[in-house]
Amino acid sequence: MSFVNEASWDRIVRVILGIVLLYLGWAGVVTGPLGVVFQYLGLLPLITGLVGWCPAYAILRFRTKKA
């Protein structure tokens, strides 16, 4: 797909990071305001990793996926 701007390794790293953040937030490993931040911040790398498109990359005209 042409809109994808993340390489496979980038997507895997994002998905793992997202799951770890969600786990830390939702499982109560990290509590308090930081835990709440993790609960929702984890969705960001998870979704961008699954979709393969990073809006920040698009804005900065950067991509890890080779054309």
Added chain:
Amino acid sequence: MSVPLLLQTLRQNPLPVVVDVWAPWCMPCRAIERPLAVLKEEYAGRVDVVKVNADEQIEAARALGVTGIPTLVTFREGKEVARHTGSAPTAVLRQLFEAGLAGDAPAARVARKGAAGPAPVARTLRALTAAALLLTGWLSGPSILLIALAGAVLFSAVYDRCPLWRAIAPRLASVLRPRGQ
């Protein structure tokens, strides 16, 4: 062109190849003859065009799985990446040439087959993510949000194999497609 020669041409050609299966008596074939010639010239050096006369090269047409003419099949590195049967405007013919360059099937083919789906790597990544989310959701409460998210991610991994989705996808596509296309 014999079947072995045709297959050899498709496999060994470094350029994408658009195979035009036609017949002299076929009026739609004549209708696309001129736009095809223009595109052939425009894409010269980037995409090759091979003509297969369905009357004279029956085995070759059969090997390509042709059930009606004109049929245009785009090959890239010996693999079929796009196909169109019937007369078509230049824009659709151009899509077949572009599909050869991009290696992607045109939207029309994807919609017709309804089975394009995610790439194997993406499918695996989504399925594993869904499992991890489900586990995390179960261990943390359980969290309905994470379990619902796991369900959505799992569906995105296998949506192309869901009979309900395959039934409604073409209708959705026709509703969402801009008028005049």
